[in-house]
Amino acid sequence: MSTAELLTLENTAVVLDSTCDPPDGWLDQPGLYMVPLKVHFGDQMFRDGVDMTYREFFAKLAETDILPTTSQPTVGEFLAVYEEARAKYDHVFSLHISGEMSGTVRAAEQAAEQVGNVYVYDLRTVTAALALGAERLRARLEKGCTLEEAHAYVRHYRDNGRLLIHAATLEYLRRGGRIGRAASLVGGVFDIKPLICAEDGVLTGYAKVRGLKKALAAMERFIDEHSKPDDEIWFCTIDAINEEEPPLIRELIERIRPNAHWVFQGHVAAVVGTHIGPGTSAFAMIVE
Structure with missing residues (x-):
């Protein structure tokens, strides 16, 4: 198999949602994209990980009696990120919070139907378990792997993480x-x-x-x-x-x-x- 047929960090991006709770600075790496969910304190809306850091959130939670609520990204928000990623990368793996916990992955699937070579996975977990799955997939991309090997690893992580x-x-x-x-x-x-x-x-x-x-x-x-x-x-x-x-x-x-x-x-x-x-x-x- 030729090198051109391998998936690498240079030709493959990974998209996550903001429930991936990554370490500081992790999302700054090339090829990583994040679609934020939203947090609502009454009439105030914040994009998770964009408008409010985790420390700012917990400080606000401690000082208010308002019970915050959350909402998932829209199909259009996913579509915009997928189009941005596909403009630079040949393949996109999109890894998300369990569909039993959020409708986020369903919005991702609807958006992916409109863009080629976007592979959406419900990882059936939450928080930094999502980022860990992405990091381990990227370790394989760093070495180079086939498309089927990449899919096989994501399925392994989904089923065994x-x-x-x-x-x-x-x-x-x-x-x-x-x-x-x-x-x-x-x-x-x-x-x-x-x-x-x-x-x-x-x-x-x-x-x-x-x-x-x-x-x-x-x-x-x-x-x-x-x-x-x-x-x-x-x-x-x-x-x-x-x-x-x-x-x-x-x-x-x-x-x-x-x-x-x-x-x-x-x-x-x-x-x-x-x-x-x-x-x-x-x-x-x-x-x-």
Whole structure:
């Protein structure tokens, strides 16, 4: 096969929506595009990750009694980004939040029907698990891969990527109506915190724990359930204004999985933050 037939970073772009909660500066790389969802505080509207940083969002959330709401991008907004990307790149992979959580991916699919060589995927997850999938796809593009190899990897990530969230509270999910199968974790004794995972595209209760030590033990159990000790794992840590826990999660994963590779620290931004609130930590992982 000739080099001209390979997908590379030079001829292939990746589009995400703003629920990908990436690390600072990550989206500045060539070939990465982001379509923002919107956050509404009463009559005020902000484009997630564009008009408001994640720190500004949580500061505003703390100072207001208004419960923010969120809305998805329009078909036209996706279409504009796809046309911009296709003007520079031959292929576009568009990776998005679970269709069970948002109608975003359906808007992306409708826009993609109007532009050639745009491949839309529902990754059936949320937050920086999306950015991790994009980063691992781009690692293959950096080396060069066929179109089918790129599709095969995205399907592998969609079907095998894992996300575990240690939420400070489920109150925001309950109020926003996005609690899914995690409803069983609501309530209970003071200081008991829920762990929730993305399963079949839905947020699902995994465990209720008291204290960080037991939370880390539950995370270790989750990792054991989804990988073997000698597996090669790529993972990211994630926080919503919680600087204490992500380094401890990273330390745990690197201790129990010698072949683990930490990729980045993602930050929960406005749209996801509306539904999970501050104080949350999480990690996403994929076995390759």
